[in-house]
Amino acid sequence: MVSGLTSPLEEVKGIIAGSTACVTKTVQQEPFKELVTCVLAWLAYKKTADESFN
Numbered sequence: 148m149v150s151g152l153t154s155p156l157e158e159v160k161g162i163i164a165g166s167t168a169c170v171t172k173t174v175q176q177e178p179f180k181e182l183v184t185c186v187l188a189w190l191a192y193k194k195t196a197d198e199s200f201n
Contacts, residue, residue, distance in 0.1 A: 152171070
């Protein structure tokens with residue numbers, strides 16, 4: 148979730164709605180890069196797991 152709203156309540160609302168990560172604007176480069184790296188690693192793992200299952 149990317150949001151301009153920075154209160155903890157807004158982050159909780161995002162999590163309740165299904166978000167697993169929250170990035171607030173103005174996006175800071177390093178934390179965003181770390182998040183993207185984690186997402187890409189998860190996608191690669193999921194693809195490998197799916198291929199192993201089939």
